[in-house]
Amino acid sequence: MGFLIETSYLLTAILFILGLKRMSHPRTAPAGIVWAGVGMLIATVFTFFHPSIVGNYGWMLLALAIGGGLAWYTAVRVAMTDMPQMIAIYNGMGGGAAGAIAATELLKQHFAIPPAQQLATVRAAIEAGADLDTVQDFVLHADGPSGFIMLLAVLGAIIGTVSFSGSVVAYAKLQGLITRAIRLPSHQLINAVMFAVVVLLGLIIVGASEPNAFLIMLFFLLALVFGVMMALPIGGADMPVVISLFNAFTGLAVAFEGFALNNSAMIIAGTVVGAAGTLLTQLMARAMNRPITNILFSSWAAMGGPATEVTGSMKAADPQDAAVQMCYANKVIIVPGYGLAVAQAQHKIWEMSALLMERGVTVKFAIHPVAGRMPGHMNVLMAEAGVPYDLIFDLDEINNEFETTDVALVIGANDVVNPAAKTDPNSPIYGMPVLNVDEAKNVLVVKRGQGKGFSGIENHLFFLDNTRMVYGDGQKVAAELIAAIKAF
Amino acid sequence: MIEGFLSLYIFMLAAFVGYEVISRVPVILHTPLMSGSNFVHGIVLVGAMVALGHAETGLETFIGFIAVILGAGNAVGGYFVTARMLEMFQESKKGQ
Numbered sequence: 001m002g003f004l005i006e007t008s009y010l011l012t013a014i015l016f017i018l019g020l021k022r023m024s025h026p027r028t029a030p031a032g033i034v035w036a037g038v039g040m041l042i043a044t045v046f047t048f049f050h051p052s053i054v055g056n057y058g059w060m061l062l063a064l065a066i067g068g069g070l071a072w073y074t075a076v077r078v079a080m081t082d083m084p085q086m087i088a089i090y091n092g093m094g095g096g097a098a099g100a101i102a103a104t105e106l107l108k109q110h111f112a113i114p115p116a117q118q119l120a121t122v123r124a125a126i127e128a129g130a131d132l133d134t135v136q137d138f139v140l141h142a143d144g145p146s147g148f149i150m151l152l153a154v155l156g157a158i159i160g161t162v163s164f165s166g167s168v169v170a171y172a173k174l175q176g177l178i179t180r181a182i183r184l185p186s187h188q189l190i191n192a193v194m195f196a197v198v199v200l201l202g203l204i205i206v207g208a209s210e211p212n213a214f215l216i217m218l219f220f221l222l223a224l225v226f227g228v229m230m231a232l233p234i235g236g237a238d239m240p241v242v243i244s245l246f247n248a249f250t251g252l253a254v255a256f257e258g259f260a261l262n263n264s265a266m267i268i269a270g271t272v273v274g275a276a277g278t279l280l281t282q283l284m285a286r287a288m289n290r291p292i293t294n295i296l297f298s299s300w301a302a303m304g305g306p307a308t309e310v311t312g313s314m315k316a317a318d319p320q321d322a323a324v325q326m327c328y329a330n331k332v333i334i335v336p337g338y339g340l341a342v343a344q345a346q347h348k349i350w351e352m353s354a355l356l357m358e359r360g361v362t363v364k365f366a367i368h369p370v371a372g373r374m375p376g377h378m379n380v381l382m383a384e385a386g387v388p389y390d391l392i393f394d395l396d397e398i399n400n401e402f403e404t405t406d407v408a409l410v411i412g413a414n415d416v417v418n419p420a421a422k423t424d425p426n427s428p429i430y431g432m433p434v435l436n437v438d439e440a441k442n443v444l445v446v447k448r449g450q451g452k453g454f455s456g457i458e459n460h461l462f463f464l465d466n467t468r469m470v471y472g473d474g475q476k477v478a479a480e481l482i483a484a485i486k487a488f
Numbered sequence: 489m490i491e492g493f494l495s496l497y498i499f500m501l502a503a504f505v506g507y508e509v510i511s512r513v514p515v516i517l518h519t520p521l522m523s524g525s526n527f528v529h530g531i532v533l534v535g536a537m538v539a540l541g542h543a544e545t546g547l548e549t550f551i552g553f554i555a556v557i558l559g560a561g562n563a564v565g566g567y568f569v570t571a572r573m574l575e576m577f578q579e580s581k582k583g584q
Contacts, residue, residue: 020521023513024512025514033527036567040533044537053537076568080573090562094529098535100558104543107548247525250526254529266531274503274506275504275510276506279511380576
């Protein structure tokens with residue numbers, strides 16, 4: 001049976017890697033997740049016959065039904081705009097599972113007894129008149145994980161547990177349950193001390209000859225609190241990077257628990273995700289031009305000096321004028337931001353684009369890597385509206401084209417089109433790559449009101465001579481634009 | 489000892505695989521891919537099943553039970569959100 005299970009895990013690992021590989025291109029991606037899903041199904045089914053599983057089958061099926069059922073129910077219902085927080089919560093569950101596995105292993109922990117010592121103990125027992133059952137019992141339990149493996153288990157326990165409670169906080173923030181960054185006096189010092197205590201407790205637990213349930217519980221409790229404390233001071237705009245980081249954490253925790261359980265599927269899948277997640281986190285942080293340490297340990301507002309005064313004024317235009325301008329254009333680039341999705345205007349904007357294309361206008365979509373709540377989130381939202389992915393371009397692909405663009409329509413985006421990132425060294429977003437919308441011949445900005453964006457930074461684009469502001473709710477403005485284009 | 493080192497080799501090679509697989513991904517797929525990799529570490533479910541399956545005390549059984557619930561949530565939730573997102577990506581029709 002062991003051979004069959006190892007084979008199934010090998011197959012699972014292959015399917016996971018091929019699946020992830022297929023997920024790296026839009027055309028093959030839907031098949032990719034199915035491949036990975038088949039791998040998961042194979043591993044789960046064969047694990048029922050795992051030699052280490054000796055009972056609790058009823059509880060196992062019940063837990064599978066509860067966890068799987070709840071997750072299925074929520075996953076098929078969640079709106080696309082709320083996707084990032086759902087990923088956060090499912091990721092947190094994985095981290096929690098890794099932590100819980102570590103807890104059961106630590107509670108029954110005992111080290112391997114070296115063969116020479118085993119032999120001596122058995123000899124002494126037989127001389128003392130012990131029967132065969134006692135000896136057999138002793139020998140069967142003499143095997144156990146090495147100190148190194150237990151160390152990995154404890155490390156996985158810390159990482160997984162932190163990922164669990166941190167992800168719950170990330171979920172609460174993105175869901176709007178926690179609305180502001182919470183920061184205690186000398187927050188980072190408290191965190192550092194707490195982390196040191198958690199690690200110390202972990203080492204004591206590994207070093208102990210007998211498992212101490214109280215210490216183990218205290219260890220997990222502190223790790224949970226540490227995860228909360230780590231995520232609390234981080235602002236909503238930075239959350240995606242943190243979710244990605246926790247995703248990598250969970251992967252690593254799963255790999256470490258895989259070592260503890262000697263489970264190759266967990267080692268391989270966990271490590272692949274750990275590495276992939278780390279790279280993904282780096283890519284995201286780079287797109288925002290902020291080092292990861294900066295995101296974790298400081299807040300937006302703490303950066304930069306007084307920003308340069310903005311000169312000029314915002315000039316309003318009504319939707320009819322905007323529509324006429326676009327109808328006369330050769331090329332229009334639409335820059336959607338999260339505000340568009342909040343207003344649920346993506347379907348209308350696509351309808352408008354289709355009308356423009358019928359008139360022979362070239363329409364392209366420019367999406368900044370960090371538009372939306374997560375890199376690539378905006379692409380998902382545009383895809384949901386039916387925008388074909390080959391009309392969507394990212395920053396590097398399209399940034400040279402703004403010069404030759406007649407109209408750039410910015411709708412619901414703010415910081416990612418702020419030229420201050422290129423020109424004002426005092427701006428908190430200075431250095432962040434932005435879309436060169438200001439280079440377009442005409443800029444139209446659809447915006448609810450005159451207020452500042454998510455980050456509270458003044459947008460210099462709004463004050464340029466070639467910029468016109470179209471005020472109003474995204475959905476309403478889009479409908480008016482459609483009507484005006486049809487009437488033109 | 490050889491076994492231990494073998495595990496470390498697996499660890500190292502798997503890390504390279506993860507890095508390679510992701511490094512050529514276009515930005516438009518970052519969110520689905522993060523979600524997809526989130527699904528892949530749902531494999532923690534099999535470890536949770538083993539932990540519950542050889543639990544001896546009531547406390548261990550309870551923790552194992554929670555572990556399986558959480559692991560199943562990770563795997564199932566991760567699968568369906570990823571699949572839903574990826575289904576939506578489509579190319580423009582001919583002639584547009």
